[in-house]
Amino acid sequence: MQALREAEAELTVYVHPSNAADVRRAVARQLSTTLFSYEDRFDGVLLAHEVIVDGGQAKILNGLVPFFGVLVHANLLLYSPQPDMILEGKVELLGKESIHAIVLGVFSAAIMSDDINERFKFKRRGDRGKFISRSDKHHVIRKGSMIRFSVKRVDTEMNCHITGSLIPPHTGSMHWLSIHDAEYTSEINSHIRRSGNIRIKIEQNEQDHRTLDNEDGVISSERPHKSRKRALEE
Incomplete structure (x- = not known):
């Protein structure tokens, strides 16, 4: 299906201090709150994500509850339909x-x-x-x-x-x-083989989206970059 594409993005995810013991899981929870809804910064709907957390950098937000920012490199699977697709x-x-x-x-x-x-x-x-x-x-x-x-x-x-x-x-x-x-x-x-892998990714992230509880947090990012702009067939 032409509307499915992969992209890479650099994100800063702000995590509540109570989740400092398991930053990777906290980041996954925050990204899961954006699944299956349109996001301008992604120019599409996020269907699946794979993240790499850079533990060497952090930024603290000012306030009574000092959230800390985690730099994340994310591989994204996006639903981004366009005219004539x-x-x-x-x-x-x-x-x-x-x-x-x-x-x-x-x-x-x-x-x-x-x-x-x-x-x-x-x-x-x-x-x-x-x-x-x-x-x-x-x-x-x-x-x-x-x-x-x-x-x-x-x-x-x-x-x-x-x-x-x-x-x-x-x-x-x-x-x-x-x-x-x-x-x-x-x-x-x-493209029959490729479709099976995409479906597994989407179904797994949909399940994670349903089961994970929401947590307080903030995600900031630029638009995805280095997009491979590869049409993935379903």
Whole structure:
């Protein structure tokens, strides 16, 4: 998936004195409070992190409770969608006027009727509906389908809510594309191993985010640097 990228960043994490006995764990807790929400300094949503603590440098904040700063070098996995990128998501809701999907099990995306290719026709049966290709009745998008779509707009105020499109080529039902679209099939085969490693990283950090208790602290940083800007395929 093109929206996933790796980056490196230098951070200063301010830790409460009560956590001085285990600085590494305290730093991990502070970074975990930023998981799965958009951060301007990262230009994306932090999904996973690996940190190296520099124990040789520290800075004390003035105040009644003197937090101390720890210099951290962090390797980050970021979700940073941009217009014209190709994403994948699971359809959660659809109707004649729109398709709503979830990306990476967390982030929302909406595809409105104007951005659904004319080759698809909406059909309703009972209380459910589906989009069927006019050229191939086996190309179907329904609730629960995995779809591939293009990014039109990204709303960072809504935690990277995406407005998408099914008009560009190589978009639609991922199941159908995997059989009938040679370019998409080749892309899957060349990156299938890498996707497993990324999924493990995200799931592990999501679990840590749920189980770790919040602690008082401050994180300051510059934007990530030395970004490898490598697209990671899911």
